[in-house]
Amino acid sequence: MKKFAIVLSGCGVFDGAEIHEATLTMLAIMKQGAQYEIFAPDIKQHHVINHISGDEMPEERNVLIESARIARGHIKDIKLYDPNNFDALIFPGGFGAAKNLCDFAFNGADCEVNPDVEKAILKTAGKNKPIGALCISPVIFAKIFGNVKVTIGQDTGTAEAVEKMGATHIKTNHGEVIFDEKNKLFTTPCYMLDANILDIAKGASNIVKAMLELM
Amino acid sequence: MKKFAIVLSGCGVFDGAEIHEATLTMLAIMKQGAQYEIFAPDIKQHHVINHISGDEMPEERNVLIESARIARGHIKDIKLYDPNNFDALIFPGGFGAAKNLCDFAFNGADCEVNPDVEKAILKTAGKNKPIGALCISPVIFAKIFGNVKVTIGQDTGTAEAVEKMGATHIKTNHGEVIFDEKNKLFTTPCYMLDANILDIAKGASNIVKAMLELM
Numbered sequence: 148m149k150k151f152a153i154v155l156s157g158c159g160v161f162d163g164a165e166i167h168e169a170t171l172t173m174l175a176i177m178k179q180g181a182q183y184e185i186f187a188p189d190i191k192q193h194h195v196i197n198h199i200s201g202d203e204m205p206e207e208r209n210v211l212i213e214s215a216r217i218a219r220g221h222i223k224d225i226k227l228y229d230p231n232n233f234d235a236l237i238f239p240g241g242f243g244a245a246k247n248l249c250d251f252a253f254n255g256a257d258c259e260v261n262p263d264v265e266k267a268i269l270k271t272a273g274k275n276k277p278i279g280a281l282c283i284s285p286v287i288f289a290k291i292f293g294n295v296k297v298t299i300g301q302d303t304g305t306a307e308a309v310e311k312m313g314a315t316h317i318k319t320n321h322g323e324v325i326f327d328e329k330n331k332l333f334t335t336p337c338y339m340l341d342a343n344i345l346d347i348a349k350g351a352s353n354i355v356k357a358m359l360e361l362m
Numbered sequence: 363m364k365k366f367a368i369v370l371s372g373c374g375v376f377d378g379a380e381i382h383e384a385t386l387t388m389l390a391i392m393k394q395g396a397q398y399e400i401f402a403p404d405i406k407q408h409h410v411i412n413h414i415s416g417d418e419m420p421e422e423r424n425v426l427i428e429s430a431r432i433a434r435g436h437i438k439d440i441k442l443y444d445p446n447n448f449d450a451l452i453f454p455g456g457f458g459a460a461k462n463l464c465d466f467a468f469n470g471a472d473c474e475v476n477p478d479v480e481k482a483i484l485k486t487a488g489k490n491k492p493i494g495a496l497c498i499s500p501v502i503f504a505k506i507f508g509n510v511k512v513t514i515g516q517d518t519g520t521a522e523a524v525e526k527m528g529a530t531h532i533k534t535n536h537g538e539v540i541f542d543e544k545n546k547l548f549t550t551p552c553y554m555l556d557a558n559i560l561d562i563a564k565g566a567s568n569i570v571k572a573m574l575e576l577m
Binding site for chain 1 (some may be wrong): 373374375376378380381382385386388389392393412413416421427430431432433434435437486550558559560562
C-alpha cells in the first residue's frame with residue numbers, strides 16, 4: 148500500500164493549514180487505496196488571526212499542536228520525517244504554508260523556507276519520489292528548486308513572484324494539476340482560485356491520483 | 363435549492379467540532395445539490411485541549427471565533443439563526459458538542475443544553491423541518507426531546523446515559539442512519555465508532571441524503 152506524508156502548517160486558512168484542503172487530501176489518499184501519516188514543524192505560528200474579523204489576536208500558538216487538531220492527535224514533528232518510509236510527500240495549502248513553512252506572505256520572492264521543511268523536500272526529491280503542493284504551497288517549490296514548472300492558479304502578483312524565483316508559472320483552473328517532470332513535482336490551485344468545497348475535493352483527488360500513477 | 367444550517371462547536375475533536383465531520387458534512391451537502399450556512403454560539407469554550415498530549419492548556423478561546431476556522435470566516439452567531447430561511451439543521455460531532463453546546467461530557471444525563479442551541483432546535487422542530495446530528499451530538503436530542511430514537515454508535519456508557527434521558531438508543535455501524543419519525547431527527551455514529559475518514563465521508567453523505575429525501 149502506497150504511503151503519503153502530509154505536511155500541515157497549523158489549523159485554519161488565515162494563519163495555518165487550510166482545513167478543507169487538508170481534510171480532503173486525507174480523504175483522497177484513503178479513497179484511492181493509499182495511506183498517510185501527518186507531520187508539521189514544532190515551531191511558533193507567525194501569528195494568530197481571528198478568522199471572522201481578520202484581525203491579529205494577542206496570542207501565541209504552536210504549529211505542531213494546532214495542526215494536531217486536523218490530525219486528531221496523530222501527528223509527528225517534521226524533524227522525524229524519513230523519506231525511506233514513504234512513497235510521496237504532499238503539502239495542503241492555507242496561509243500557514245506561506246507564513247509558517249516559509250515567509251512568502253511577508254517577503255515574496257525573497258522568502259526563506261523553514262530548514263526542516265526544506266530538508267524534507269530535498270531528501271524526498273533526492274530519492275526521486277513525487278512531491279505535491281496545493282493552493283499557495285507551490286511557492287515553496289519555486290524557492291527551493293528555482294527552475295521548475297508550477298501553478299498557483301491565476302493570481303498575477305503571486306505568479307510574478309513565482310517567476311521572479313526562477314520558476315515557470317502555468318495558469319490553471321479548478322482541479323487542474325501541473326506536473327514538473329524533472330523534479331516530480333505536482334501542483335494544483337484549490338482555494339488560490341475563487342473555489343468552493345467541491346472544487347477542493349476535485350483538486351485534492353486529481354493531484355493524489357496523478358501522484359499515485361507515477362509511483 | 364435546499365439549504366442547511368450547520369452548527370459548529372469550535373475547531374478540533376477534543377474541545378470543539380470534529381474537523382473531518384464538519385468538512386465532510388459541508389462536502390456532502392454541496393455534492394447533493396444543496397447549500398449551507400454555518401452558525402455557532404458566541405460563548406467561551408469550556409476549555410482548550412492540546413490535541414497531542416490531551417492536556418488542558420492555560421488558554422481561553424471563543425467557540426464562534428474558533429469555528430470560523432472551519433467556516434473560512436463565513437459564520438454567524440446562532441442567535442441569528444431563523445428556521446424560516448432554512449430547510450434543515452445539522453450538527454457535526456466532536457467533544458465540543460458535549461462540552462460547549464451542552465455539558466453532557468461532564469454531567470451525563472443531568473446535562474444542560476446551551477439555551478440558544480435549544481431554541482434553534484425547538485424552533486426548527488416546530489416548523490416540522492428535519493434536524494440531523496453526527497457522532498456525540500445526538501445526546502442533545504435525547505436531552506431536549508426525551509422520548510426519541512437516536513444512535514451514538516455502540517458505546518455502552520453513552521447509550522445508557524441516552525436511555526436515562528428517556529430516549530431509545532439504537533446500536534449502529536459505520537454509515538448507518540437512524541430516523542425518528544415523530545420529530546424528524548436523523549442521527550449517525552461517525553467517530554463515536556472506531557472509524558476512519560472514509561467512514562466519516564459515508565456517514566455524512568448518508569445522513570444528508572436521508573434528510574434531503576424527506577424535504
